Amino acid sequence: MNWPSVGVVIPTRNRPELVRRSIEAVRAQRYPGELKIVVVYDQTEPDYLLADAEDVPVLVLTNWRPAGLAGARNTGVLALDTELVAFCDDDDRWLPDKLRRQVAALLAEPDAEFATCAIEVEFEGHTTPRLAQRSRVTVEDLARSRMAMLHSSSFLIRREALAEDAIGLVAEDAPGSQNEDWDLLLRAARRTPIVHVDEPLVQVLWGRSSHYAYEYATKISSLRWMMQRHPEISGCRPGAARVYGQLACWSAATGNRSQAWQFSKEAVRANWKEPRTAIALAAMTGAVKVENVLSALHKRGRGI
Numbered sequence: 001m002n003w004p005s006v007g008v009v010i011p012t013r014n015r016p017e018l019v020r021r022s023i024e025a026v027r028a029q030r031y032p033g034e035l036k037i038v039v040v041y042d043q044t045e046p047d048y049l050l051a052d053a054e055d056v057p058v059l060v061l062t063n064w065r066p067a068g069l070a071g072a073r074n075t076g077v078l079a080l081d082t083e084l085v086a087f088c089d090d091d092d093r094w095l096p097d098k099l100r101r102q103v104a105a106l107l108a109e110p111d112a113e114f115a116t117c118a119i120e121v122e123f124e125g126h127t128t129p130r131l132a133q134r135s136r137v138t139v140e141d142l143a144r145s146r147m148a149m150l151h152s153s154s155f156l157i158r159r160e161a162l163a164e165d166a167i168g169l170v171a172e173d174a175p176g177s178q179n180e181d182w183d184l185l186l187r188a189a190r191r192t193p194i195v196h197v198d199e200p201l202v203q204v205l206w207g208r209s210s211h212y213a214y215e216y217a218t219k220i221s222s223l224r225w226m227m228q229r230h231p232e233i234s235g236c237r238p239g240a241a242r243v244y245g246q247l248a249c250w251s252a253a254t255g256n257r258s259q260a261w262q263f264s265k266e267a268v269r270a271n272w273k274e275p276r277t278a279i280a281l282a283a284m285t286g287a288v289k290v291e292n293v294l295s296a297l298h299k300r301g302r303g304i
Contacts, residue, residue: 001107003033004083006099007159009076011040011069012090016047018205019090026088027056031099038079042072069177070170077162077169085159091205092153098201102156105135105197113161114188116150117197119204121301128301129200137194142186143232144239148303150194152181153202157188167191176218179226186230206298216250216290223247237270245276249304252283253290260284276304 008026012019019039026037035056041047042063052058061079065071077085084103088094098117106115118131130149134141141147161167167188174180188194223243226233233239244267251260260280267277282288290304297303 001032001104003031003103004107005034005036006031006084006086006103006156007076007080007082008035008037008086008088009040009073009080010037010088010090011042011063011072011076013042013044013072015090020050022088022090022093023050023058025093025095028096029094029099030096031103033103034082035099036080036082038076040072040076042069043067066172068172070172070174070180071177074169074172077159080159082159085157085162087155088153088202089204092151093203093205094153095201095203098154099156101197101199101201102154105195106156106158109195111192112195113158113167113192114185115156115195115197116185117154117201118149118199119151119154119202120200121204121206121298123206123298123301126299126301127203128299130301131198131200132196133198135196135198137185137189137196139186139189139232140236142182142189143230143236145242146182147185150185150196151202151204153204155181155184161188161191173225175221175225176215178215178218178222183226183229186232206301206303216253219250220247220254223250238274241267241271241274242276244270245274245280246304248280249276249283249290249293252280257284279304 010022037058039050040061040063046060046062048060050058051060063072063075065075102115102117106112121128132149162169171180171183244263248260248263251263264277264280267274279293283290
């Protein structure tokens, strides 16, 4: 097989030990083709000592696009000349066969532009595999569910598909650079189904290391942004109910009971079985705290 060149974009901010761990995991890939890494520092001073021209070269850059995760990823994408582009967050690790397995799956589908793989969630010593139970992912799948196992650290994309007249770059107007990964998946799936390798080939670290774990106001604005941007979500009753249920939970977590109640009603209208509505209502009454529910779900590799 003629293995294509792959460029790996690792955005980072104030996590020096974790980013080194991510870089080493990428360099340990059993991949026969050319491989290079671009580490993009966002809103922090870069560590140029990470730059390396040996073996798998590492380029260190400062984010020159809008501040945030989306801008940092796009800075890395635009610095690359490789045939394929992959993303890896600075607190995640690839397993050694991740890239080889994904590239083989992508090349087996000549029309495919985007590939993902399943993940293992690490949270407080617990490791939980998250599988999709499918090898193709469509717009309908992504409107019904965010499909958290399609994590950004598993994204592998044909670089030419990230052009403006194709999928396009990562959305830099996503509030707080949240849900920009779900947005990119939906845009990609509109063009052609996403190829998915349903093996946990990425270890994803959840918890307080995340820059966004408890930014509830940003979670709310980014979900509303998604609803406006993707009518497929509103057009799918279970998918709409899921998002309204999340909005109700995040509103309850901020103490905005009126807004939480309104979103809860929208969730029930779309799907009265939506379980997030019950969480939001319990949080509104003070019976539970959203943070405690999140912690319990994270131990099972799940989120709200």
